[in-house]
Amino acid sequence: MxxxxxxxxxxxxxxxxxxxxxxxxxxxxxxxxxxxxxxxxxxxxxxxxxxxxxxxxxxxxxxxxxxxxxxxxxxxxxxxxxxxxxxxxxxxxxxxxxxxGEDNDTWIASPYAPMGVIRPVDGGYVFNGRWQFSSGTDHCDWIFLGAYLGDEKGEAIMPPRVHHVILPRSDYTIVEDSWDVVGLRGTGSKDIIVEDAFIPDYRVVEFSRFTDGSQPREAGLTNPTYHIPFTTAFPLGITSAVIGIAEGALAAHLAYQRTRVQITGTKVKDDPHVLFAISQAAAEIHASRVTMLDNARRFHDKAERGEEVTFAERAESRRTQVSAAWRAVRAMDEVVARSGGNGMRMDNPIQRFWRDGHMGLAHAIHVPGSVFHVQSLTAMDVTPPPGPMLSMI
Missing domain, CATH: 1.10.540.10 (Acyl-CoA dehydrogenase/oxidase, N-terminal domain)
Incomplete structure (x- = not known):
């Protein structure tokens, strides 16, 4: 590390x-x-x-x-x-x-959202679909894509069965000019199109095998890192990035405020109201960092001890991640709001961190509604309803 x-x-x-x-x-x-x-x-x-x-x-x-x-x-x-x-x-x-095999530095893109359908054929599947939000995709040579299992006509079967499909760069098209957004513009999270690609069966895995932990067990992996829940691992990088963005905004704000004089003639370092807000925001961002790291360590420790992770614990983990992201961005808003008009100039990094943080908060894994609902129901020993409410747990 x-x-x-x-x-x-x-x-x-x-x-x-x-x-x-x-x-x-x-x-x-x-x-x-x-x-x-x-x-x-x-x-x-x-x-x-x-x-x-x-x-x-x-x-x-x-x-x-x-x-x-x-x-x-x-x-x-x-x-x-x-x-x-x-x-x-x-x-x-x-x-x-x-x-x-030839290059350990080969990068793999995604997204996992099931925006395509795989149709079974001899030896594998024929794959079609279009996906949004493939972050970093210009620098990747392979990709994970989410898909629904289809019938012989290529229509998704019911109830839906989600799979992760692995493709080389030659089997998909990156749609240029498909990433025009307010924040995280540099991620290049462009659209992906797949048309009638043949996928051998060994490059397709049913998503439930990741969520129930059977995939890493059957792969013979012994490092506990690979046995933390998928819904703890996948959001880890995304939420950590949002917290880091808030830390970057705070650092840029502090650097800018050291010598700033407000229009009233008061130096920021002499304004107790601004100083209080800065310190309070810093504490909230730090709390987000600590809870995220503690969450990761807790599940790693459980995996190391060979303990099974319950659904309730997975739901609590997701609540922790979602609340950490929202806490950090709210705190970032408090310091940005006290950066003055010049903090919003395009040559000031504060405004870019601010836009990036809010874009990151808009990611599907940070939507609190279903996550908080499921966690609350689980805490009351009420069996959560099936369907979309469970997709992020």
Whole structure:
């Protein structure tokens, strides 16, 4: 862990400086992607057999937070792309060799949302669909895509069965100019199109095998990192990036406020109201960091002891993640609101962190409604209803 953080710190100034370029390009600058590779963060959860560190998930989260505090888009890509090797470690050895056999630094994109359908054929499936939000996809050579299982006509069967499908870059198209948003512009989270791609059966895994923990068990993985719940691991990088973005906004705000004089003539450092708000916000952002890291450590410890994770614990974990993201962004709003008009100038990084943080909060995993409802019902020993309310637990 310290080695990755050391590598990040050695490149911190350049990573931060490339933020405006990432945003202008609508994807990570090639140099920013190169720096990210050099830090080793994407290989932290990768199996040792393919040059990975098999690191503790909390260490991965800390690395993502630090990157996001330098540039939101770089941290976001690290958080999402960096989780994919964790899942790939559970997949068929044949596809692992296809992905990493020649280059351990091969990156894998996503998204997991089931926006396509796989139709069974001899030896595998024919795949079609269109997906949004493939973060960092320009720098990836493989992809995980979510899909519904279809019938012989290619129509999704009911009740729906979600699968994760693994494809090489040659089997899908990245839609240029499909990422025009208010924040996290540098993530290049573009649309993906798949048309009649043949997918061998060993590159398709039913999603329930990840959520029930059977996939890592049957893969023979012994490191407890691979036995934390999927719905704890997948959001880890995303929520950590949001917290890191809030930390970046706070740091930029403090640097700016040190010498700022308000229009009233009062120096910010002499204004007790602003100072109180800054300190209170800093405490809230820190609380978000601590709860996220504690959550990751708790589930890693349970896996290390060989203890089964209950549905109630998974629901509580998701509540912790969602509330941490919202707490951090609310606190960020308090400091940004006290940055003055010049804090909103496009050459001031405060406004970019602010936009990035709110974009990150809009991700599906941070929608509190169903998560909080399910967790409350579970806490009252009420069996949660089936369907969409359970999709994020």
């Amino acid at each position: 310290s080695e990755v953080l050391d590598q990040i710190e050695a490149r911190a100034e350049e990573i931060a400086a490339l933020g405006p370029s990432n945003e202008k390009l609508g994807r990570l600058d090639d140099r920013a992607a190169e720096l990210l590779r050099e830090t080793g963060v994407i290989r932290m959860l990768q199996p040792a057999k393919y040059g990975g560190a098999e690191a503790h998930p909390a260490d991965f989260a800390e690395a993502v937070m630090r990157l996001a505090s330098l540039d939101g888009s770089t941290g976001w890509v690290a958080g999402i792309v960096g989780v994919h090797p964790w899942e790939m470690a559970m997949c068929d050895p044949r596809v692992q060799e296809e992905v990493w």
